[in-house]
Amino acid sequence: MLxxxxxxxxxxxxxxxxxxxANASGSPVERWRADLLEVSDAGFSEVDLTDSWVRYGxxxxxxxxxxxxxxxxxxxxxxxxxxxxxxxxxxxYGAENLAYAHRxxxxxxxxxxxxxxxxxxxxxxxxxREQLWFWTVEGHRDPPDDEAWSLAVTRxxxxxxxxxxxxxxxxxxxxxxxxxxxxxxxxxxxxxxxLDAVGLNPDVGNLIRLHEPVEDWRAIVEATMPxxxxxxxxxxxxxxxxxxxxxxxVPTSLELGLIDYREAVKIAVRSGFQGxxxxxxxxxxxxSVSASNRDYxxxxxxPRREYAPGASRVRQTHGxxxx
Numbered sequence: 226m227l228x229x230x231x232x233x234x235x236x237x238x239x240x241x242x243x244x245x246x247a248n249a250s251g252s253p254v255e256r257w258r259a260d261l262l263e264v265s266d267a268g269f270s271e272v273d274l275t276d277s278w279v280r281y282g283x284x285x286x287x288x289x290x291x292x293x294x295x296x297x298x299x300x301x302x303x304x305x306x307x308x309x310x311x312x313x314x315x316x317x318y319g320a321e322n323l324a325y326a327h328r329x330x331x332x333x334x335x336x337x338x339x340x341x342x343x344x345x346x347x348x349x350x351x352x353x354r355e356q357l358w359f360w361t362v363e364g365h366r367d368p369p370d371d372e373a374w375s376l377a378v379t380r381x382x383x384x385x386x387x388x389x390x391x392x393x394x395x396x397x398x399x400x401x402x403x404x405x406x407x408x409x410x411x412x413x414x415x416x417x418x419x420l421d422a423v424g425l426n427p428d429v430g431n432l433i434r435l436h437e438p439v440e441d442w443r444a445i446v447e448a449t450m451p452x453x454x455x456x457x458x459x460x461x462x463x464x465x466x467x468x469x470x471x472x473x474x475v476p477t478s479l480e481l482g483l484i485d486y487r488e489a490v491k492i493a494v495r496s497g498f499q500g501x502x503x504x505x506x507x508x509x510x511x512x513s514v515s516a517s518n519r520d521y522x523x524x525x526x527x528p529r530r531e532y533a534p535g536a537s538r539v540r541q542t543h544g545x546x547x548x
Contacts, residue, residue: 226499229527233335233501234305234519235271236264238278240511245279246288254291264431267516269305272296273503274338282328289332296336305455305501307332307342308400312365313374313380316348323380327387334391340455340501341388342426344398345377345405358507360434360474368403377404378417385423396426396455396500399445401435408440408448415452424454430505433483434461436472442484443492450496458518460484461504462476476507479518490526 227233241260246253246311257279264272284292296303308329311322318377326343335343345367353359367373381397397405397415405425415425418519418534427449433439460475460482479486506514 226528228529228530229523229528232523232527233241233271233304234522235501235503236267236269236515236519237273237307237503237505238264238275239250239507240515241278243277245283253288256294257292257295258298261295261301263512265299265301269516269519270300270302272301273342273410273501274303274306274336275330276306276308277310279321280325281332282308282325284332286326289335293336297300300541303336303338305340305342305503306336306338307457309344309398309501310346310348311343312347312403313343313347313384314345314367314377319376319380322436323383326384327400330384330387330391330393330395333393338393339466340394340396341457342396342398342457342503343381343384344400345400345403346400358434360401361436364402367404367406374404374414374417377414381414381423382418383418385418385420388536389420393422394454395423396453397423398426398431398457399428399449400431412448412452424453425449425452426455426457427453428457428459429484429489430457430459430461430482433463434474434476436474443488446484446489446492450493453493453496453498453500455500456493456502457505458486458497458502458522459507460486468521478506478514479504479520480521488521494528 244256244260249256308326311325313319313323315322330341347365349359350364352362353364356362385395399405399411406412411425415423427446429442429445433442458479460477460479462477463483464473504515504518
């Protein structure tokens with residue numbers, strides 16, 4: 226069983242901006258090394274290869290080797306890869322996004338990355354891009370359509386089989402207004418796919434930040450954690466004025482937001498979760514907030530081993546779970 230000492234906690238690369246070679250003003254290799262050094266200097270040994278930073282499924286073989294060299298030179302281990310905003314059921318780009326996901330799986334295997342997270346969320350709309358916080362304006366909604374649902378099952382199953390052939394696992398990220406946008410729908414989707422290599426990424430923050438009625442975070446965690454094989458961890462404050470019909474949410478640290486991560490980790494451990502945790506944050510110095518989130522999880526929340534002569538028990542910090 227993993228403990229606080231060895232649980233893999235990866236830094237998301239959301240805070241490092243767009244470093245794809247096509248957008249680099251100088252040498253992309255120098256940019257990659259500088260960005261990864263910042264992550265290492267923040268105290269991380271593991272990193273999530275978030276593809277808002279680099280589109281991994283578009284790299285040439287030489288660029289992939291250069292990126293591997295950057296990881297080695299900065300002492301970072303790529304613990305996970307998150308491919309975002311490329312829905313495989315997009316009416317226009319679905320087939321293209323599916324092909325990208327297959328190439329991304331191949332790169333993950335080449336890099337020794339054990340888990341790849343994908344989802345059904347799409348590119349931000351122009352209206353969303355104009356907002357301070359994009360979730361305050363509604364984006365795409367997956368249709369209540371059996372054919373589209375079946376397509377999602379079929380294509381995720383195809384990706385899951387590919388992942389299994391490569392020795393990887395595929396994780397489906399919870400995201401607002403998609404087939405992964407409620408606990409019940411997400412569980413149904415992964416059960417319909419029916420592969421051991423496919424599980425859930427219970428990114429509950431994506432759901433509780435909405436300026437609309439939302440599910441109770443505990444109910445989401447309880448329902449999805451038995452299927453979890455990876456975890457994007459972030460948090461938001463949430464204020465509701467029911468009489469006025471107002472909701473306000475803002476990103477914050479894991480410790481201070483609506484989701485009680487002390488309780489969420491207890492539920493996760495009780496459910497058997499042993500996956501990589503990827504810490505994320507939007508706004509401000511996201512890398513430093515992610516580092517504080519890592520320290521919070523490792524220092525006070527994750528299970529600890531009882532140190533005594535001959536002891537091998539693991540206990541849940543401040544909890545009732547033992548094993």
